[in-house]
Amino acid sequence: MLEIRPNCEWCNKDLPADAVDAMICTYECTFCKDCVETHLHNVCPNCGGGFCPRPIRPATARRPGISRQHQPASDKRVSLKYDRESALRFCHGVRHIPPRDR
Incomplete structure (x- = not known):
């Protein structure tokens, strides 16, 4: 099951469920x-x-036990694992390769 993380790892923008x-x-x-x-x-x-796009977990339990109420989104904020400069260099170096070929 997806964690549904609460923020953008780059800019820290809130990304609710x-x-x-x-x-x-x-x-x-x-x-x-x-x-x-x-x-x-x-x-x-x-x-x-x-x-x-991240899927949106249903807010309403239209099936028993299946909703954000029963499986809440994570509240643990996550930060980028690398410094921005090296992350940008990495992204720039492979962005011309289609995702399926990376």
Whole structure:
């Protein structure tokens, strides 16, 4: 089950569980859409993969026990694993490679 992390690892913007601008990589590194497009160019600075929109966990339990009330989003804020300069160099170096080929 996804953690649904609460913030962008780049700019620290709040990304609540219902945020439509939250993006994740395959390891669930979480960034806002603006940072993914403007700074990272669809390259996760942690793993090198691409991003997709983070799913929104249902607020209402339309099936018993399945909702944010029963499986709340994480409240643990996550920071970028690398310094920004090296992260940008990394992203710049692989952004021309399609995510499926990285």
